[in-house]
Amino acid sequence: MAQESVAPTTQSNSHGGEHGSQGSMLGPILCWAVVFADIGTSIYYVPGILYGTVQTMAGFFVSLTLIVFILLTFKYVEVTHRFPQGGGVVTVAAQALNPWFGALGGMFILVDYFLTAAISSLSGMQYLSVVIPPLGVIQNIPGLGPIQLPILFVTLGMLVLLGILNWIGISESAKVSLVGALIAFFSNIAILITVFTHITFSQFMALLPLMFQGHSLTPFSFLAGFAGSFLAFSGLESISQLSPVMKHPHKKVAAQAMVIVVITIGLTSPLLTTFSTLLLPDAARDPVQNAYIISLLAGKWGGPILQTEVAISASALLVFASNTAIIGAYHVFMALSRMEFMPSIILQRNKLRGTPHYAIALATGIPILVLIAVKGNITILGDMYAFGLLGAFTLTCLGLDIIRARDWRRAIRKMRKLAALKAQATEQEQAAEPTNGAQTTATTSHDLQLSHVEAPGKDASNGVTQGEGAPSSIQEIQRPWFKIDFFLGVLTTALVTIAWTTNMTTKPLATAFGGGVTVIGMGIAYLNYIRTEKAGRVPVPVVVTRIQERLPNSVLAVLLPESEHNSAVIKAAVHNAEEHNRPIIFLYIGEEKARETAPRMWEIVDPYLEDPQAKEYFGKAESLALKNKIPTRKYVYLQGDPDLVAQVWQMVHPHDTVLAAGESQQFKDINPDRVRYELTSDGKVAHLLKRWQ
Structure with a gap:
């Protein structure tokens, strides 16, 4: 099951925002x-x-x-x-x-x-x-x-x-x-x-061999x-x-x-x-x-x-x-x-x-x-x-290595696309007559659209471009330090993993206690998952709060707070994705709410997890998508103005944008080739269809 899993970020605190100055x-x-x-x-x-x-x-x-x-x-x-x-x-x-x-x-x-x-x-x-x-x-x-x-x-x-x-x-x-x-x-x-004022440097150096006196270091003891x-x-x-x-x-x-x-x-x-x-x-x-x-x-x-x-x-x-x-x-x-x-x-x-x-x-x-x-x-x-300490270290290191590798692969794909686009533009310029400016203009526009995805320094507060934590450009991935840091990270993961696996054998009590707590906790998690699944709602894959790349020929399902037709949008989008074997993106635009209190230390600040309505609809969408075996699905949660829908539409390039029929008029910046209406048991939805060049 191919799913993008980018952790939620808080949209409104790029400069302090709702979290205080x-x-x-x-x-x-x-x-x-x-x-x-x-x-x-x-x-x-x-x-x-x-x-x-x-x-x-x-x-x-x-x-x-x-x-x-x-x-x-x-x-x-x-x-x-x-x-x-x-x-x-x-x-x-x-x-x-x-x-x-x-x-x-x-x-x-x-x-x-x-x-x-x-x-x-x-x-x-x-x-x-x-x-x-x-x-x-x-x-x-x-x-x-x-x-x-x-x-x-x-x-x-x-x-x-x-x-x-x-x-x-x-x-x-x-x-x-x-x-x-x-x-x-x-x-x-x-x-x-006090120690160094009572021992000389030579006495200090003489202490060091005492550490190994009477000990033989074997690979296992080491x-x-x-x-x-x-x-x-x-x-x-x-x-x-x-x-x-x-x-x-x-x-x-x-x-x-x-x-x-x-x-x-x-x-x-x-x-x-x-x-x-x-x-x-x-x-x-x-x-x-x-x-x-x-x-x-x-x-x-x-x-x-x-x-x-x-x-x-x-x-x-x-x-x-x-x-x-x-x-x-x-x-x-x-x-x-x-x-x-x-x-x-x-x-x-x-x-x-x-x-x-x-x-x-x-x-x-x-x-x-x-x-x-x-x-x-x-x-x-x-x-x-x-057990717990080294387990957390190992999982964190491994996870970050995977994320870095994804960034690297994504940058390579974009570099290849950009190189192909430039080569195509060069060929067209060479073949075109000097007076044929229309073709050149179109190519340049396409080039600029791709560059927009790569452009460093874009404001990420609306979640459409990359967030602060993600590499902002191809150039950043190409820097020598990124590669050095990547391989040092892999080495760190290997060393920490060795330490963890060693402790699991040399400290059986740690393994028994830590493993026991982990098994009990995961058992509770599974039972809770089954309970929510029976209620017709499945905890969703990780929800993204930024769009990092296009997903052409996809279905974009737009869900809005307090909308009576969100269920109809979900069903229509899943049916379309299943019928035409398309990836699907569920986009929820949440209301931006100011926090009553500033975040405390150790608090995990996640606006999506604090939005029960969004969780409810995403859970229903995941349950239906699983039943219909939709292999590629993504969940995007943004807070702010509904105009964000048009920005996501421009970034993703979906073939079909599904939303409630009565809401289609408010997204004037979406420019579909045609609009098709569908009447479902839960209400009327609109399909904004676009064939991107």
Whole structure:
């Protein structure tokens, strides 16, 4: 089934639009703060977890994986500007493959969020036990073994409190993230300064061979260490969730933010992991102390003041990261529900606070159950982490590679068409008499029409030409960096896929938990699909909000809000497409509505998914098209004036434009060769027929 799958974009925010002014959106520094406040928390628990699997080589593997992390940032910057509505892996996978892969990506990222909420809140309370020692008391529970019961109870209470605060309606602030990120970064730098003021450069260099002392690297152990070290960079996906609240141009802002992220993470994470595991070997081996080993490293030469400051700031930032994961999880639940992969009850909001209480309950309750199941063991949580994180990375990378390959193929096709057109024009000019200007004029007009499709810098706000994220011209595809970036992207996908498949074999607990959650989630999605199918409505393939190329000899079905004859248009268009074996485009022109509130961080802003009438008609169209076995069908959703229909008509070059008979007169810019009327059981429709030259 050939379907174009380009993710929805928001039409009206190319310059701030309905989402607020540029001044209220995030620039590079605030984007860095939000991402660093997520990634930067990993350093607090990664050294202790990694030591349990690779011992003193933890610093080496974090440094090695940093290279892949840098490659990943290139791809996530592109995801950010290609998909300004947010959604990350959900949106990328849906565009590149189909909506079911988008749902699969949603399950992967939910696994990641569940474990982030659990591990961050638990680690936060373990760091707090440095300041409040009674929290860290270990109790031997009959049948359960040794458990830090006070920490577990406080962690569960913290998650319940975060759930209540989200139910009340707290909003995450980038400025708060900035304060936390700056405190964390400068605390990390302070630790490094104290270390380097107490060891010489030669002593530092002498530490490096100690990483490998007593260890023999086999191919299997190398892969296991490489795969496990990705835990140090959990949170990278945050940048793709910030698109709706990011200043324009997205590409520039995201790139600048990620440069700062790479520098700050590169300066701190490998060195802190190396120093904590090599300079504090006894603490690294201790299953209790390694949970707050960065604070102990701060106290080694920085004294109790720095140790206490790091413990308190780490605890606060980790709780903040846990709350971020809860917010991200319930927004993914809501997006999957709007995509009709989850029951609609998830979208219900309470009347008192207007917050999605069922989605929040799931996002909070599942991490609580996970913590209870593992009895508050952070090492087990670390082992469970890999499946969702690396699954989301892999699916995002693969999806972006597919999208880039499509762009490349599309550009090659257009180049060939343009070359053929120019050759034809040259032949006609040579054959024509000097006085025959009409033929030359016609050819030039055709040439200009094709150039219009390629022209860079066109205003994409109406969705007819390419959006901000898509390559705007053939010239962009032809640049050497596009090819270099493409093959670097393929390499990145291969490396991440190797890490994911390795973890699936070396960490069976992660595979069991992540795979189990994914299977249950996809099972719910399938049952929901069956339910909507029985109701005569099928969740549609991914809806496009921009037209990128022509589809000649096609059927264009025009659907309008509040129209009584949309069902008649759908039936007539499907019948025509089936009878003449034509591709079909369903175009819905939605009403442009201003948002009541500006988008929040982690929110997926998608006007189509928030338009129930459009979803209803597209669902009916998909159901009927499937029954009549229409192989090529596309769904286009635009917001704005009905004049957009004429612009789409000019771009697509359809043979038959089907619309309600009473509405045909308002599209004066459509110039058909003839008009044919058809009377259906649902009303009268008009066929605007055109044979394009």
